[in-house]
Amino acid sequence: MFPVTLTPEAVTRVQQLVAKDGRAGVFLRIGVKGGGCSGLEYVMKLDERQIEGDHILETDGIVVRCDPKSEKFLRGATLKYTGNLIGGGFVFDNPNASRSCGCGTSFTPKGA
Numbered sequence: 001m002f003p004v005t006l007t008p009e010a011v012t013r014v015q016q017l018v019a020k021d022g023r024a025g026v027f028l029r030i031g032v033k034g035g036g037c038s039g040l041e042y043v044m045k046l047d048e049r050q051i052e053g054d055h056i057l058e059t060d061g062i063v064v065r066c067d068p069k070s071e072k073f074l075r076g077a078t079l080k081y082t083g084n085l086i087g088g089g090f091v092f093d094n095p096n097a098s099r100s101c102g103c104g105t106s107f108t109p110k111g112a
Contacts, residue, residue, distance in 0.1 A: 013081040
């Protein structure tokens with residue numbers, strides 16, 4: 001089971017980004033890395049490089065991949081997209097975060 005759920009709005013926006021990119025085989029990679037103001041920082045990028053053990057979601061013509069190390073920090077999260085002028089864009093609703101930074105790009109995992 002893929003660790004992250006995407007809202008319909010997020011799927012639509014990813015479809016638009018992939019179409020605009022134009023590379024064959026491009027997909028959305030999501031994950032986390034150390035850094036940010038809360039300890040772990042969310043990572044999202046259009047990518048072509050596959051990592052062994054990636055978790056893969058194929059939905060509505062798009063592919064989303066998450067590396068195995070990030071999976072435990074994102075399990076049960078929802079990726080949302082809002083086109084609002086203020087505070088708009090992609091946002092993770094992550095049940096594994098004990099606290100998030102004000103801009104929403106990083107978080108402290110529970111138990112840390």
